[in-house]
Amino acid sequence: MKVGEQCMYLAQLKGLSKSEARKRLNDWFERLDTSAWWDKKVEDLSKGMSQKIQFIISVVHQPKLLILDEPFSGFDPINAEIIRDEMLRLKDEGATIILSTHDMGSVEALCDNIALINRSRVILEGSVAAVKNKFRTRVYEIVYDGNVLDLTISLGAHFELIKSEKSNDQNTAHIRLTGEKTLNDLLWVLLNNVKIISARELVPDFDQIFIEAVQSFNATHTYE
Numbered sequence: 001m002k003v004g005e006q007c008m009y010l011a012q013l014k015g016l017s018k019s020e021a022r023k024r025l026n027d028w029f030e031r032l033d034t035s036a037w038w039d040k041k042v043e044d045l046s047k048g049m050s051q052k053i054q055f056i057i058s059v060v061h062q063p064k065l066l067i068l069d070e071p072f073s074g075f076d077p078i079n080a081e082i083i084r085d086e087m088l089r090l091k092d093e094g095a096t097i098i099l100s101t102h103d104m105g106s107v108e109a110l111c112d113n114i115a116l117i118n119r120s121r122v123i124l125e126g127s128v129a130a131v132k133n134k135f136r137t138r139v140y141e142i143v144y145d146g147n148v149l150d151l152t153i154s155l156g157a158h159f160e161l162i163k164s165e166k167s168n169d170q171n172t173a174h175i176r177l178t179g180e181k182t183l184n185d186l187l188w189v190l191l192n193n194v195k196i197i198s199a200r201e202l203v204p205d206f207d208q209i210f211i212e213a214v215q216s217f218n219a220t221h222t223y224e
Contacts, residue, residue: 003045004038007057014061021060028056032082047074055083059090066090069100084110104206116213123217124209135209138177139202140186143170146194154193159186174202 001009004025011021029035032052037045045053051074058066071087072080087110091097099110107114107128114131116124124131139162144151148164151173155161160176171194177186183199190196204212 001042002039003034003042003053006042007053007060010057011060016061024060025056028060031086032056048076048079051075052079052083055086059086063095065096065098067098067100070102071099072101072103072106080106104210108206116210118214118217121217124213131209132203132206135204135212137202137204140175140177140183140199141202142173142175142186142190142199143197144173144190144194145171145197148173150193151190154189156189158189170197 007025008018008021011025012018016024026035029038032055034049034052034056037049037053051071055068055071058068068087071083075083084106087097087099091110097110099106101107111128113127114125115122126134148166148171151164151171152161155175158178158181160178162174162176164171164173166172175186177183183201187196187199
């Protein structure tokens with residue numbers, strides 16, 4: 001079959017009339033830049049183009065619930081971004097989307113809530129913000145002008161200097177807050193001896209969170 005014929009057939013199976021199916025499919029084919037494939041054979045589709053067509057068929061009837069399994073497989077970064085944007089648009093229009101993926105970047109960019117599954121067990125769940133907050137290390141990257149010895153003296157016993165290095169005439173230090181100390185407290189003591197250029201918290205991304213959560217779970221559980 002040709003791509004357009006199969007899409008028309010599947011769209012009508014989902015309850016759309018022939019005219020409505022053609023109208024919606026034309027819109028989606030233009031939106032995802034696949035119009036040139038309408039009259040080509042299904043067997044000629046590349047993996048990425050096949051993924052686009054499958055996505056169109058999944059959403060053409062405007063379902064309220066979408067379950068997508070690795071929807072970005074086979075896509076280059078540009079087309080993956082296009083599909084992400086469409087998923088966000090569908091979510092904004094009221095669709096509920098369940099996404100199964102190993103792409104942690106997509107999880108962070110798209111999801112409101114997550115469940116991390118390891119060996120068929122949910123080992124971590126909650127809102128994206130809450131999960132990221134749970135794995136915060138309270139480590140800040142400080143870029144500064146000055147001497148590392150002066151920086152170390154400023155810290156005293158209230159902050160932990162993890163590392164300090166100089167690259168391209170720029171000093172960078174990674175410092176962990178201890179106790180109830182805040183970033184303001186850290187900047188206050190540092191400004192006595194060095195000039196602060198920038199400060200940012202080093203928040204772990206979801207790849208790091210995934211690794212840490214799985215390692216922690218495996219260390220405390222046995223499997224039969």
